[in-house]
Amino acid sequence: MGREGIRRRELIAGGMAVVAGGALTGADGTLAAEGPRSRRSAGGRLYDVAVVGAGLAGLNAARVVRDAGRSVIVLEARQRVGGRNLDHEIAPGKVVELGGEWAGPGQDRVLGLARDLGVRTFATYSRGDSVYFRAGGELQAYSGGIPPVDPVSLGELATTIAELNRMATSVPVDAPWTAPSAFTWDRQTCQTWISENISSPVARNLTELAIRSVYGEEPKQISLLDLLQAIGSVGGDLNTLIGSSQSIRFVGGPQQLSKILARRLGDAVRMGVAITAISQGTDVTLHSTAGNSYRARRAIVTVPKTLAGRITFDPPLPPALDQFLQRQPNGSVVKVNAIYRTPFWREKGLNGSATSEVGPIRVTYDNSPPDGFPGVLVGFMEGDDSRAFYGVGRAARRRAALASFARYFGPEALRPIAYVDLDWAREPFTRGAYGSINPPGVLTSLHDPTAEAFGALHYASSDSSALWSGYMDGAIRSGEQAAAAALASL
Amino acid sequence: MGREGIRRRELIAGGMAVVAGGALTGADGTLAAEGPRSRRSAGGRLYDVAVVGAGLAGLNAARVVRDAGRSVIVLEARQRVGGRNLDHEIAPGKVVELGGEWAGPGQDRVLGLARDLGVRTFATYSRGDSVYFRAGGELQAYSGGIPPVDPVSLGELATTIAELNRMATSVPVDAPWTAPSAFTWDRQTCQTWISENISSPVARNLTELAIRSVYGEEPKQISLLDLLQAIGSVGGDLNTLIGSSQSIRFVGGPQQLSKILARRLGDAVRMGVAITAISQGTDVTLHSTAGNSYRARRAIVTVPKTLAGRITFDPPLPPALDQFLQRQPNGSVVKVNAIYRTPFWREKGLNGSATSEVGPIRVTYDNSPPDGFPGVLVGFMEGDDSRAFYGVGRAARRRAALASFARYFGPEALRPIAYVDLDWAREPFTRGAYGSINPPGVLTSLHDPTAEAFGALHYASSDSSALWSGYMDGAIRSGEQAAAAALASL
Numbered sequence: 009m010g011r012e013g014i015r016r017r018e019l020i021a022g023g024m025a026v027v028a029g030g031a032l033t034g035a036d037g038t039l040a041a042e043g044p045r046s047r048r049s050a051g052g053r054l055y056d057v058a059v060v061g062a063g064l065a066g067l068n069a070a071r072v073v074r075d076a077g078r079s080v081i082v083l084e085a086r087q088r089v090g091g092r093n094l095d096h097e098i099a100p101g102k103v104v105e106l107g108g109e110w111a112g113p114g115q116d117r118v119l120g121l122a123r124d125l126g127v128r129t130f131a132t133y134s135r136g137d138s139v140y141f142r143a144g145g146e147l148q149a150y151s152g153g154i155p156p157v158d159p160v161s162l163g164e165l166a167t168t169i170a171e172l173n174r175m176a177t178s179v180p181v182d183a184p185w186t187a188p189s190a191f192t193w194d195r196q197t198c199q200t201w202i203s204e205n206i207s208s209p210v211a212r213n214l215t216e217l218a219i220r221s222v223y224g225e226e227p228k229q230i231s232l233l234d235l236l237q238a239i240g241s242v243g244g245d246l247n248t249l250i251g252s253s254q255s256i257r258f259v260g261g262p263q264q265l266s267k268i269l270a271r272r273l274g275d276a277v278r279m280g281v282a283i284t285a286i287s288q289g290t291d292v293t294l295h296s297t298a299g300n301s302y303r304a305r306r307a308i309v310t311v312p313k314t315l316a317g318r319i320t321f322d323p324p325l326p327p328a329l330d331q332f333l334q335r336q337p338n339g340s341v342v343k344v345n346a347i348y349r350t351p352f353w354r355e356k357g358l359n360g361s362a363t364s365e366v367g368p369i370r371v372t373y374d375n376s377p378p379d380g381f382p383g384v385l386v387g388f389m390e391g392d393d394s395r396a397f398y399g400v401g402r403a404a405r406r407r408a409a410l411a412s413f414a415r416y417f418g419p420e421a422l423r424p425i426a427y428v429d430l431d432w433a434r435e436p437f438t439r440g441a442y443g444s445i446n447p448p449g450v451l452t453s454l455h456d457p458t459a460e461a462f463g464a465l466h467y468a469s470s471d472s473s474a475l476w477s478g479y480m481d482g483a484i485r486s487g488e489q490a491a492a493a494a495l496a497s498l
Numbered sequence: 499m500g501r502e503g504i505r506r507r508e509l510i511a512g513g514m515a516v517v518a519g520g521a522l523t524g525a526d527g528t529l530a531a532e533g534p535r536s537r538r539s540a541g542g543r544l545y546d547v548a549v550v551g552a553g554l555a556g557l558n559a560a561r562v563v564r565d566a567g568r569s570v571i572v573l574e575a576r577q578r579v580g581g582r583n584l585d586h587e588i589a590p591g592k593v594v595e596l597g598g599e600w601a602g603p604g605q606d607r608v609l610g611l612a613r614d615l616g617v618r619t620f621a622t623y624s625r626g627d628s629v630y631f632r633a634g635g636e637l638q639a640y641s642g643g644i645p646p647v648d649p650v651s652l653g654e655l656a657t658t659i660a661e662l663n664r665m666a667t668s669v670p671v672d673a674p675w676t677a678p679s680a681f682t683w684d685r686q687t688c689q690t691w692i693s694e695n696i697s698s699p700v701a702r703n704l705t706e707l708a709i710r711s712v713y714g715e716e717p718k719q720i721s722l723l724d725l726l727q728a729i730g731s732v733g734g735d736l737n738t739l740i741g742s743s744q745s746i747r748f749v750g751g752p753q754q755l756s757k758i759l760a761r762r763l764g765d766a767v768r769m770g771v772a773i774t775a776i777s778q779g780t781d782v783t784l785h786s787t788a789g790n791s792y793r794a795r796r797a798i799v800t801v802p803k804t805l806a807g808r809i810t811f812d813p814p815l816p817p818a819l820d821q822f823l824q825r826q827p828n829g830s831v832v833k834v835n836a837i838y839r840t841p842f843w844r845e846k847g848l849n850g851s852a853t854s855e856v857g858p859i860r861v862t863y864d865n866s867p868p869d870g871f872p873g874v875l876v877g878f879m880e881g882d883d884s885r886a887f888y889g890v891g892r893a894a895r896r897r898a899a900l901a902s903f904a905r906y907f908g909p910e911a912l913r914p915i916a917y918v919d920l921d922w923a924r925e926p927f928t929r930g931a932y933g934s935i936n937p938p939g940v941l942t943s944l945h946d947p948t949a950e951a952f953g954a955l956h957y958a959s960s961d962s963s964a965l966w967s968g969y970m971d972g973a974i975r976s977g978e979q980a981a982a983a984a985l986a987s988l
Contacts, residue, residue, distance in 0.1 A: 100887035137576065191718075194718060195687055195689040195717075195718035196686070196687060196690045197685055197687065197938045197939065199685040199686075199939070200690050203685070226939050226943055227685075227686035228580035228681075228938055228939035229937065229938060229939035229940065229943065230824075254747065284810065297810070317809065318810075320774065320787070320808075324924070326883065326888065326889075327830070327888045327923035328888045330929055331828075331830055331930060334804045334828065334929065334930070335937070336720075336823035336824075337821065338824065340817070340821055391943070392943055395817075395818065395944065396822075398816065398817045398818045399816075399818070432818065433817035435819055439821075439824065446939035447938065448687045448689075448719060448937065448938060449687065449689070449716050450719065453719065453881070453885060454717070454885065470793055
């Protein structure tokens with residue numbers, strides 16, 4: 009387990025220990041915790057809706073339920089809220105984001121929620137040049153969104169983006185399997201498409217990098233149809249996925265959204281409650297690892313799909329849903345933040361953005377607080393780049409990360425005043441990042457059975473939102489929709 | 499839940515109920531069962547080795563451990579042994595196989611085990627002609643292994659088999675990711691390869707059918723590298739996978755192998771013990787849904803990979819193993835047996851084998867007992883053909899299955915004296931068939947982390963055997979190897 013910060017071990021019944029995902033630096037003392045001895049029987053209170061998971065999907069679902077005047081309980085496995093949002097405090101009121109970080113134009117739900125909750129936004133730092141690092145070792149500064157590659161590669165990149173955008177227009181975002189070419193696009197991986205449609209190695213490399221930066225996974229694992237759906241999900245332009253969606257940040261960090269929502273929900277949010285079994289009879293009963301149970305008329309599961317499949321359901325999941333959940337792996341990302349006294353790259357006329365043909369960190373951004381102090385660089389090890397460090401100690405990972413930063417911004421990058429990273433594949437209650445992928449053939453074989461209720465059970469996740477899938481915005485939408493469906497069925 | 503025969507519901511602690519996979523028709527009264535009240539504390543007996551799962555992998559692992567003079571306990575979730583072997587008695591001493599059924603030349607382990615245990619074998623009925631059913635409705639009898647297609651398609655089929663066999667020669671069966679072309683072959687699905695290398699629709703259809711009959715899954719979901727490994731795993735010839743591996747049957751059914759092994763292990767085999775959590779400290783502690791725990795110095799997990807990933811491990815699984823298990827879905831198969839007073843097709847000069855361009859059943863065999871009475875036809879709904887029946891009642895599934903048989907063998911097929919099928923995707927302790935698949939990119943991104951021990955935990959399954967992967971023979975090999983590794987570490 010490789011991240012800095014406090015860790016807690018919760019000893020539970022049966023000798024099992026569950027490692028919590030990370031401690032909160034914020035004020036969460038008001039949240040109720042499940043004590044190891046405070047057994048609640050199945051005869052306890054009957055809630056209208058129980059929500060599994062206190063990320064943005066779960067907390068917004070709970071908000072909608074509460075606003076409708078219905079009773080709700082939110083059961084969160086960790087000792088913190090936020091799910092894939094996790095901020096790490098580096099100075100009073102200043103954080104670095106270890107999980108979800110950005111919003112962008114058009115993401116009305118997350119920007120609206122931030123406004124409602126009093127969380128301000130600011131623009132990702134972008135003054136000055138970006139840098140492009142080539143496999144041969146050459147570093148080149150450039151302005152604008154496209155690295156300064158040769159004209160042939162540049163032309164192929166433009167054609168690639170235009171062609172993918174064109175294909176995406178025929179893919180319904182809420183039912184991609186109905187696209188006229190669904191079978192052809194779902195039978196192949198993104199890597200197959202790249203190999204057959206892009207001839208310049210430079211353009212291939214950049215396209216692979218773009219896909220990796222969307223999913224945290226290799227193009228060889230992802231269905232082309234999934235990529236086309238993702239393009240549609242953000243409004244139809246691949247440039248949005250790899251560009252403007254990273255343009256807006258939250259003052260004090262986006263995990264605040266979850267913290268504030270949880271605070272308003274008060275003792276409806278229970279921490280340290282890992283749900284391992286859900287049974288449906290007249291009501292829904294949710295069983296925790298600690299042996300407690302919770303009853304509700306409806307339940308909304310908001311954990312990652314691959315973890316939802318690990319819950320023991322009674323009656324068992326219908327075969328389509330079970331087979332689908334066997335096929336929804338999470339990608340793999342290590343997110344790295346290096347903190348410096350000053351954003352020294354700015355003095356060189358650089359904006360902190362790097363794009364690199366080589367790993368382990370191929371994408372970076374300036375991640376400093378709004379006032380620029382301290383200076384922070386954020387970088388991502390994605391897919392196989394992250395897997396190269398699975399069996400390696402933290403020190404080696406840090407060395408490799410800082411060496412990447414130094415290649416792009418100079419030797420000053422080797423001496424941060426602090427360093428914090430998070431390997432999301434090691435988080436027991438997330439198990440990867442950025443989210444789930446559809447391997448080839450899954451969408452056309454199984455569609456998306458999570459879109460429909462299974463008895464009294466509903467599912468919500470950023471990864472299953474038709475709009476802004478994979479973003480905080482999508483999480484909010486998905487949670488709201490699941491809550492509306494659950495309420496409508498009451 | 500769609501199969502005939504007795505079902506049991508076991509009520510366990512916490513209000514959860516687990517539906518057992520199916521009742522035994524054989525003599526299993528000697529096997530110990532976990533009573534709901536007989537709680538064993540973690541302070542109970544310390545076994546040398548605990549085995550999770552009483553299929554052929556688990557039982558053979560236990561046999562090896564016992565033969566080495568070490569103590570062993572086998573924990574089986576169902577009220578029966580055999581795992582993916584499940585025989586259904588249709589007359590005294592006569593069964594139809596609802597799960598694994600055949601062996602073939604070169605499968606020394608399973609044939610040797612049968613000999614050792616006194617289970618005789620017989621040849622799959624093959625006298626007379628096979629039939630080939632075309633999409634247009636034309637039925638044609640033929641002899642030999644290749645359907646009577648047009649010369650162009652025939653030529654392409656021969657080329658396809660030769661080319662896949664040639665490619666497989668460079669794929670090491672125990673480390674396919676080291677093949678020189680591993681990336682190219684792993685970045686694409688089998689369907690991509692078919693689309694790009696076979697132009698005749700007839701030859702495409704037959705190749706897709708062949709792959710579906712190996713995996714119970716669509717070629718669009720499977721890595722080409724996985725297929726090449728599977729070819730190597732049976733000795734290097736795709737014809738073996740789709741031909742001679744179905745040539746040998748077991749008198750009285752192959753589940754006998756598991757039943758006899760379990761009987762010899764006596765009360766070391768515990769039924770109705772579903773393991774949901776495994777913790778490692780000084781020893782290994784295995785926790786059941788009923789709240790019991792079992793202690794051992796080593797453990798061998800033999801449940802399907804997708805279900806192994808659903809166990810809660812403490813410490814958590816290493817990231818590579820967890821990510822791998824998120825990517826090992828099972829295929830989907832409904833196996834159908836229709837029982838007739840006589841094998842009426844034999845009187846027409848037919849051997850009961852059909853190959854069809856249309857579903858839901860595209861492959862059949864004569865599945866009669868050795869003496870030919872009663873007559874039995876077995877057929878398979880594989881991949882998407884099986885999924886079309888997920889939301890459909892048993893009656894409709896039966897109608898569709900018998901209609902398929904009737905297309906191939908005449909209207910007599912519509913009036914069986916008995917009918918039994920099993921939708922393996924609905925079996926809570928298997929969750930699909932024939933076994934696990936590798937989606938594209940998984941083998942080259944993650945290799946196979948189940949091949950190495952995780953602390954005191956070992957893994958065995960037919961699906962992870964380098965030789966005869968997916969067959970009973972592979973299950974025995976895998977179990978023996980895991981036991982040897984566990985014993986060597988004691």
